[in-house]
Amino acid sequence: MPEYTNDPVVSKSTNGAVSVRGMSNGTALWGMSLEEVGVVGVGRHHGVYGETRASGAGAAGVTGQGVEAGHGVMGITGAHSRAGVFGVHDSMEGPGVYGRGKPAGMFEGDVKITGDLMIEDANLIALLDASNQRIAALEEKVASLRGQLESTIEMLRHHLQERTLTH
Template sequence: MSGRGVIGVSSGHTAVEGTTSSGIAIYGGVDAGARGRGVVGVSGSRTAIEGNSTSGDAVYGVSKSGIGVHGKGGHLGGYFEGNVQITGDLSIQGVSIQAWLQRIITLEKLIDNLLTRLQILNEKNQTPPKKNRGASCIMDYDPEAPPSDAVVGVKVHGGGFYADKVVTVMQVARPQNGQDSQFANTKADSSGGYLVRRSVLKNFPKQPVELYAIGSMSGITSNTAGMNI
Protein backbone atom coordinates (compact mmCIF):
# COMPACT_ATOMS: atom_id res chain seq x y z
CA MET A 1 0.00 0.00 0.00
CA SER A 2 1.22 3.50 -0.77
CA GLY A 3 -1.65 5.82 0.11
CA ARG A 4 -2.40 7.74 3.29
CA GLY A 5 -3.36 5.74 6.34
CA VAL A 6 -5.03 8.58 8.26
CA ILE A 7 -5.75 12.15 7.20
CA GLY A 8 -7.35 14.87 9.30
CA VAL A 9 -8.29 18.33 8.09
CA SER A 10 -9.69 21.19 10.16
CA SER A 11 -9.89 24.94 9.68
CA GLY A 12 -10.15 25.89 13.34
CA HIS A 13 -10.17 22.78 15.57
CA THR A 14 -8.14 19.63 16.18
CA ALA A 15 -7.74 17.63 12.99
CA VAL A 16 -6.61 14.38 14.64
CA GLU A 17 -6.76 13.65 18.37
CA GLY A 18 -5.67 10.61 20.33
CA THR A 19 -6.34 10.01 24.03
CA THR A 20 -5.32 7.11 26.25
CA SER A 21 -5.17 6.32 29.96
CA SER A 22 -2.07 4.13 29.87
CA GLY A 23 -1.16 3.23 26.30
CA ILE A 24 0.01 5.20 23.26
CA ALA A 25 -2.45 7.81 22.02
CA ILE A 26 -0.93 8.22 18.54
CA TYR A 27 1.77 5.97 17.12
CA GLY A 28 3.65 6.40 13.87
CA GLY A 29 6.08 3.73 12.73
CA VAL A 30 8.26 2.92 9.74
CA ASP A 31 9.36 -0.57 8.73
CA ALA A 32 13.03 -1.43 9.19
CA GLY A 33 15.02 -0.39 6.15
CA ALA A 34 12.25 1.82 4.81
CA ARG A 35 12.78 5.50 4.08
CA GLY A 36 9.54 6.88 5.46
CA ARG A 37 8.94 8.91 8.61
CA GLY A 38 6.97 7.89 11.64
CA VAL A 39 5.54 11.30 12.56
CA VAL A 40 5.83 14.55 10.60
CA GLY A 41 4.58 17.95 11.64
CA VAL A 42 4.43 20.88 9.19
CA SER A 43 3.55 24.47 9.98
CA GLY A 44 3.97 27.75 8.13
CA SER A 45 4.41 30.01 11.18
CA ARG A 46 3.24 28.11 14.29
CA THR A 47 4.54 25.10 16.21
CA ALA A 48 4.77 22.01 13.98
CA ILE A 49 4.99 19.41 16.78
CA GLU A 50 4.34 20.19 20.44
CA GLY A 51 4.75 18.01 23.51
CA ASN A 52 3.26 18.84 26.93
CA SER A 53 3.60 16.94 30.16
CA THR A 54 2.75 17.66 33.79
CA SER A 55 5.52 15.57 35.33
CA GLY A 56 6.99 13.33 32.61
CA ASP A 57 9.11 13.99 29.54
CA ALA A 58 7.26 16.22 27.08
CA VAL A 59 9.51 15.12 24.21
CA TYR A 60 11.70 12.02 24.42
CA GLY A 61 14.02 10.88 21.66
CA VAL A 62 15.91 7.57 21.61
CA SER A 63 18.12 6.09 18.91
CA LYS A 64 20.18 2.89 19.09
CA SER A 65 22.90 4.09 16.72
CA GLY A 66 21.79 7.51 15.44
CA ILE A 67 20.91 10.86 17.00
CA GLY A 68 18.21 10.94 19.66
CA VAL A 69 17.06 14.51 18.97
CA HIS A 70 18.25 16.54 15.95
CA GLY A 71 17.39 20.22 15.65
CA LYS A 72 18.23 22.45 12.70
CA GLY A 73 17.11 26.02 12.30
CA GLY A 74 17.79 29.09 10.24
CA HIS A 75 18.12 31.17 13.43
CA LEU A 76 18.92 28.66 16.19
CA GLY A 77 19.38 24.92 16.14
CA GLY A 78 18.04 24.65 19.69
CA TYR A 79 16.59 26.92 22.36
CA PHE A 80 16.21 25.96 26.03
CA GLU A 81 14.35 27.86 28.74
CA GLY A 82 15.67 26.69 32.11
CA ASN A 83 18.58 24.57 33.30
CA VAL A 84 20.25 22.03 31.03
CA GLN A 85 21.84 18.83 32.34
CA ILE A 86 24.31 16.83 30.24
CA THR A 87 25.44 13.40 31.45
CA GLY A 88 27.84 12.77 28.56
CA ASP A 89 30.47 14.81 26.78
CA LEU A 90 29.67 18.20 25.22
CA SER A 91 31.43 19.12 21.97
CA ILE A 92 31.65 22.57 20.39
CA GLN A 93 32.59 22.60 16.71
CA GLY A 94 33.96 19.08 17.04
CA VAL A 95 36.06 19.83 20.16
CA SER A 96 35.01 18.56 23.61
CA ILE A 97 34.22 21.09 26.32
CA GLN A 98 36.99 19.58 28.48
CA ALA A 99 39.53 20.42 25.77
CA TRP A 100 38.16 23.98 25.52
CA LEU A 101 38.41 24.41 29.31
CA GLN A 102 42.01 23.16 29.29
CA ARG A 103 42.85 25.65 26.55
CA ILE A 104 41.30 28.47 28.58
CA ILE A 105 43.22 27.46 31.74
CA THR A 106 46.48 27.32 29.79
CA LEU A 107 45.79 30.74 28.26
CA GLU A 108 45.00 32.23 31.69
CA LYS A 109 48.32 30.94 33.04
CA LEU A 110 50.20 32.45 30.09
CA ILE A 111 48.47 35.79 30.66
CA ASP A 112 49.29 35.73 34.40
CA ASN A 113 52.96 35.00 33.66
CA LEU A 114 53.08 37.81 31.11
CA LEU A 115 51.48 40.31 33.50
CA THR A 116 53.95 39.33 36.23
CA ARG A 117 56.91 39.86 33.89
CA LEU A 118 55.55 43.22 32.78
CA GLN A 119 55.10 44.30 36.40
CA ILE A 120 58.67 43.31 37.23
CA LEU A 121 60.01 45.23 34.21
CA ASN A 122 57.97 48.31 35.13
CA GLU A 123 59.23 48.30 38.71
CA LYS A 124 62.83 47.85 37.61
CA ASN A 125 62.50 50.86 35.30
CA GLN A 126 61.05 53.05 38.05
CA THR A 127 63.28 55.29 40.14
CA PRO A 128 62.25 54.82 43.75
CA PRO A 129 61.29 58.08 45.46
CA LYS A 130 63.40 59.15 48.41
CA LYS A 131 60.78 58.03 50.94
CA ASN A 132 61.14 54.44 49.63
CA ARG A 133 64.91 54.27 50.03
CA GLY A 134 64.71 53.89 53.79
CA ALA A 135 62.47 50.84 54.14
CA SER A 136 61.76 50.03 57.79
CA CYS A 137 60.56 47.18 59.95
CA ILE A 138 59.29 47.64 63.52
CA MET A 139 58.24 44.75 65.75
CA ASP A 140 56.05 45.25 68.86
CA TYR A 141 53.74 43.33 71.12
CA ASP A 142 50.19 43.62 69.81
CA PRO A 143 48.05 45.32 72.50
CA GLU A 144 44.87 44.15 70.73
CA ALA A 145 45.77 40.44 70.87
CA PRO A 146 43.83 38.36 73.40
CA PRO A 147 45.87 36.97 76.32
CA SER A 148 47.14 33.41 75.89
CA ASP A 149 49.50 31.01 77.64
CA ALA A 150 50.61 29.46 74.34
CA VAL A 151 51.08 32.35 71.91
CA VAL A 152 52.10 36.00 71.84
CA GLY A 153 50.40 38.60 69.63
CA VAL A 154 52.93 40.46 67.50
CA LYS A 155 52.48 43.62 65.43
CA VAL A 156 54.95 44.19 62.57
CA HIS A 157 54.81 47.49 60.71
CA GLY A 158 56.94 49.92 58.75
CA GLY A 159 57.19 51.78 55.45
CA GLY A 160 59.39 52.77 52.53
CA PHE A 161 57.98 50.40 49.91
CA TYR A 162 56.19 50.90 46.60
CA ALA A 163 52.56 51.84 47.10
CA ASP A 164 50.01 49.04 46.64
CA LYS A 165 52.72 46.42 46.03
CA VAL A 166 53.24 43.10 47.82
CA VAL A 167 55.46 43.20 50.91
CA THR A 168 56.73 39.94 52.39
CA VAL A 169 57.78 39.76 56.02
CA MET A 170 60.58 37.23 56.48
CA GLN A 171 61.76 35.52 59.66
CA VAL A 172 65.50 35.20 60.13
CA ALA A 173 66.50 31.55 60.40
CA ARG A 174 67.97 30.19 63.58
CA PRO A 175 71.51 28.82 63.21
CA GLN A 176 70.28 25.22 63.12
CA ASN A 177 67.77 25.92 60.31
CA GLY A 178 69.97 27.82 57.89
CA GLN A 179 67.26 29.42 55.70
CA ASP A 180 64.96 32.38 56.28
CA SER A 181 61.23 31.60 56.12
CA GLN A 182 58.15 33.60 55.21
CA PHE A 183 56.40 35.06 58.24
CA ALA A 184 53.55 36.91 56.50
CA ASN A 185 52.44 38.43 53.19
CA THR A 186 50.67 41.78 52.89
CA LYS A 187 50.32 44.74 50.55
CA ALA A 188 51.68 48.22 51.09
CA ASP A 189 49.17 51.05 51.41
CA SER A 190 49.06 54.16 49.24
CA SER A 191 51.97 55.72 51.14
CA GLY A 192 54.18 52.61 51.06
CA GLY A 193 53.46 51.55 54.65
CA TYR A 194 52.39 48.11 55.84
CA LEU A 195 50.99 46.43 58.96
CA VAL A 196 50.84 42.75 59.91
CA ARG A 197 49.38 41.14 63.03
CA ARG A 198 50.27 37.54 63.85
CA SER A 199 50.43 35.11 66.76
CA VAL A 200 53.81 33.58 67.60
CA LEU A 201 54.31 30.47 69.73
CA LYS A 202 55.92 31.10 73.09
CA ASN A 203 59.33 29.55 73.72
CA PHE A 204 60.52 28.25 77.09
CA PRO A 205 62.97 29.70 77.74
CA LYS A 206 62.48 32.77 75.56
CA GLN A 207 64.33 32.89 72.25
CA PRO A 208 64.99 35.76 69.84
CA VAL A 209 62.60 36.19 66.91
CA GLU A 210 63.95 38.44 64.16
CA LEU A 211 61.99 39.76 61.20
CA TYR A 212 62.58 41.95 58.16
CA ALA A 213 60.42 43.11 55.25
CA ILE A 214 61.17 42.86 51.55
CA GLY A 215 59.36 44.12 48.45
CA SER A 216 58.44 40.97 46.52
CA MET A 217 58.87 42.66 43.11
CA SER A 218 61.30 45.51 43.81
CA GLY A 219 63.64 43.67 46.18
CA ILE A 220 63.70 46.68 48.55
CA THR A 221 64.73 45.31 51.96
CA SER A 222 64.18 46.83 55.40
CA ASN A 223 66.21 46.65 58.56
CA THR A 224 65.94 43.62 60.87
CA ALA A 225 63.76 43.95 63.97
CA GLY A 226 63.59 41.45 66.80
CA MET A 227 62.35 40.61 70.25
CA ASN A 228 62.61 37.70 72.71
CA ILE A 229 59.51 35.52 72.74
Protein backbone atom coordinates in the same frame (compact mmCIF):
# COMPACT_ATOMS: atom_id res chain seq x y z
CA MET B 1 -17.41 4.26 -0.03
CA PRO B 2 -20.38 5.32 2.08
CA GLU B 3 -20.52 8.94 3.20
CA TYR B 4 -22.03 9.86 6.57
CA THR B 5 -23.25 13.37 7.35
CA ASN B 6 -23.87 14.30 10.98
CA ASP B 7 -23.73 10.58 11.79
CA PRO B 8 -20.49 9.69 13.63
CA VAL B 9 -19.20 6.14 13.36
CA VAL B 10 -18.27 4.43 16.63
CA SER B 11 -16.41 1.15 16.83
CA LYS B 12 -15.62 -0.53 20.16
CA SER B 13 -13.44 -3.48 21.03
CA THR B 14 -13.46 -4.92 24.54
CA ASN B 15 -11.29 -7.96 23.80
CA GLY B 16 -8.09 -6.11 22.75
CA ALA B 17 -8.73 -6.35 19.00
CA VAL B 18 -8.24 -3.36 16.69
CA SER B 19 -11.37 -1.17 16.64
CA VAL B 20 -10.69 0.67 13.38
CA ARG B 21 -8.15 -0.39 10.78
CA GLY B 22 -7.31 1.18 7.47
CA MET B 23 -5.07 -0.34 4.83
CA SER B 24 -4.19 1.35 1.57
CA ASN B 25 -1.47 1.93 -1.01
CA GLY B 26 -2.14 5.62 -0.33
CA THR B 27 -3.30 7.26 2.90
CA ALA B 28 -4.86 4.63 5.15
CA LEU B 29 -6.44 6.93 7.74
CA TRP B 30 -7.12 10.60 7.33
CA GLY B 31 -8.81 13.07 9.64
CA MET B 32 -9.61 16.74 9.10
CA SER B 33 -11.40 19.29 11.19
CA LEU B 34 -12.18 22.80 10.02
CA GLU B 35 -12.34 24.11 13.60
CA GLU B 36 -10.67 21.69 16.05
CA VAL B 37 -8.28 18.70 16.13
CA GLY B 38 -8.09 16.50 13.03
CA VAL B 39 -7.11 13.25 14.77
CA VAL B 40 -7.02 12.44 18.48
CA GLY B 41 -5.26 9.46 20.00
CA VAL B 42 -5.53 8.55 23.66
CA GLY B 43 -3.88 5.47 25.08
CA ARG B 44 -2.51 4.04 28.28
CA HIS B 45 1.03 3.78 26.86
CA HIS B 46 1.05 5.86 23.64
CA GLY B 47 -1.63 8.29 22.53
CA VAL B 48 -0.40 8.15 18.95
CA TYR B 49 2.18 5.69 17.60
CA GLY B 50 3.92 6.04 14.27
CA GLU B 51 6.39 3.73 12.57
CA THR B 52 8.10 3.84 9.21
CA ARG B 53 9.83 1.09 7.30
CA ALA B 54 11.26 3.46 4.70
CA SER B 55 14.80 4.77 4.74
CA GLY B 56 16.27 7.95 3.43
CA ALA B 57 15.75 11.63 3.95
CA GLY B 58 12.26 12.56 5.07
CA ALA B 59 11.24 9.09 6.31
CA ALA B 60 9.76 9.41 9.80
CA GLY B 61 7.55 7.48 12.18
CA VAL B 62 5.62 10.65 13.02
CA THR B 63 5.73 13.89 11.06
CA GLY B 64 4.33 17.26 12.05
CA GLN B 65 4.26 20.29 9.80
CA GLY B 66 3.29 23.81 10.84
CA VAL B 67 1.89 25.14 7.57
CA GLU B 68 0.86 28.70 8.41
CA ALA B 69 1.87 29.79 11.89
CA GLY B 70 1.98 26.68 14.07
CA HIS B 71 4.87 24.56 15.29
CA GLY B 72 5.71 21.40 13.35
CA VAL B 73 5.71 19.23 16.48
CA MET B 74 4.84 20.35 19.99
CA GLY B 75 5.18 18.40 23.21
CA ILE B 76 3.73 19.48 26.54
CA THR B 77 3.77 17.66 29.85
CA GLY B 78 2.73 18.46 33.38
CA ALA B 79 4.42 15.34 34.76
CA HIS B 80 7.26 16.04 37.20
CA SER B 81 10.75 15.23 35.80
CA ARG B 82 9.41 14.31 32.35
CA ALA B 83 10.25 15.96 29.02
CA GLY B 84 7.80 17.78 26.78
CA VAL B 85 9.73 16.35 23.82
CA PHE B 86 11.97 13.29 24.24
CA GLY B 87 14.33 11.86 21.63
CA VAL B 88 16.43 8.69 21.79
CA HIS B 89 18.69 7.05 19.21
CA ASP B 90 18.71 3.34 20.11
CA SER B 91 22.07 2.51 18.47
CA MET B 92 23.76 5.59 20.00
CA GLU B 93 25.28 6.26 16.57
CA GLY B 94 23.24 9.32 15.73
CA PRO B 95 21.57 12.25 17.46
CA GLY B 96 18.60 11.69 19.74
CA VAL B 97 17.30 15.10 18.68
CA TYR B 98 18.37 16.97 15.54
CA GLY B 99 17.68 20.59 14.74
CA ARG B 100 18.43 22.67 11.66
CA GLY B 101 17.78 26.38 11.31
CA LYS B 102 19.02 29.75 12.52
CA PRO B 103 19.30 29.04 15.36
CA ALA B 104 19.15 25.24 15.19
CA GLY B 105 18.09 25.15 18.83
CA MET B 106 16.71 27.60 21.33
CA PHE B 107 16.23 27.12 25.05
CA GLU B 108 14.34 29.24 27.53
CA GLY B 109 15.71 28.37 30.96
CA ASP B 110 18.64 26.41 32.32
CA VAL B 111 20.33 23.78 30.15
CA LYS B 112 21.66 20.61 31.78
CA ILE B 113 24.31 18.57 29.97
CA THR B 114 25.28 15.17 31.42
CA GLY B 115 27.92 14.32 28.81
CA ASP B 116 30.51 16.15 26.72
CA LEU B 117 29.54 19.21 24.70
CA MET B 118 31.10 18.96 21.24
CA ILE B 119 31.51 22.15 19.22
CA GLU B 120 32.60 21.86 15.56
CA ASP B 121 34.68 18.77 16.27
CA ALA B 122 36.19 20.44 19.35
CA ASN B 123 35.55 19.06 22.82
CA LEU B 124 34.59 22.00 25.03
CA ILE B 125 35.61 20.15 28.20
CA ALA B 126 39.12 19.57 26.78
CA LEU B 127 39.33 23.25 25.77
CA LEU B 128 38.24 24.34 29.26
CA ASP B 129 40.71 21.94 30.89
CA ALA B 130 43.54 23.35 28.74
CA SER B 131 42.44 26.90 29.58
CA ASN B 132 42.31 26.07 33.29
CA GLN B 133 45.84 24.66 33.09
CA ARG B 134 47.04 27.85 31.39
CA ILE B 135 45.29 29.96 34.03
CA ALA B 136 46.90 27.94 36.84
CA ALA B 137 50.34 28.37 35.23
CA LEU B 138 49.74 32.12 34.89
CA GLU B 139 48.60 32.34 38.51
CA GLU B 140 51.86 30.63 39.58
CA LYS B 141 53.87 33.07 37.44
CA VAL B 142 52.01 36.06 38.93
CA ALA B 143 52.63 34.74 42.45
CA SER B 144 56.35 34.33 41.65
CA LEU B 145 56.57 37.83 40.17
CA ARG B 146 54.70 39.26 43.17
CA GLY B 147 57.26 37.59 45.45
CA GLN B 148 60.14 39.00 43.39
CA LEU B 149 58.55 42.46 43.44
CA GLU B 150 58.08 42.38 47.21
CA SER B 151 61.72 41.27 47.67
CA THR B 152 62.93 44.05 45.40
CA ILE B 153 60.83 46.66 47.25
CA GLU B 154 62.12 45.41 50.61
CA MET B 155 65.71 45.52 49.31
CA LEU B 156 65.25 49.08 48.04
CA ARG B 157 63.74 50.21 51.36
CA HIS B 158 66.64 48.71 53.22
CA HIS B 159 69.12 50.33 50.82
CA LEU B 160 67.34 53.70 51.19
CA GLN B 161 67.42 53.45 54.99
CA GLU B 162 71.14 52.68 54.99
CA ARG B 163 71.81 55.57 52.68
CA THR B 164 69.75 57.94 54.79
CA LEU B 165 71.57 56.89 57.96
CA THR B 166 74.99 57.37 56.40
CA HIS B 167 74.26 60.90 55.18
